[in-house]
Amino acid sequence: MPERAEITIGDSDTTERTIHLRPWINMADRGWFSGDMHVHRPLADLAVVMEAEDLVVSIPITQWRNALQP
Numbered sequence: 001m002p003e004r005a006e007i008t009i010g011d012s013d014t015t016e017r018t019i020h021l022r023p024w025i026n027m028a029d030r031g032w033f034s035g036d037m038h039v040h041r042p043l044a045d046l047a048v049v050m051e052a053e054d055l056v057v058s059i060p061i062t063q064w065r066n067a068l069q070p
Contacts, residue, residue: 023054033057 003019027034035057041049043060050058 028056035059 005017005019007017033056034054036053036055037057037059039046039049039058039060041060043062046058046060049055
């Protein structure tokens, strides 16, 4: 069931609302798997990034050249 909320912006009292998002389709069940073949992140961050982006495959680039350095 979709989450619906009416929000009024103005000078009224403040209220807090939490909306929990969930995927509406499971692509892995359909044979599709997500991946990122070019990730500029330290290896220590990779597991968190993969979970946050729902990645199954990730190819980290652990050395890159900072464009601002000579």
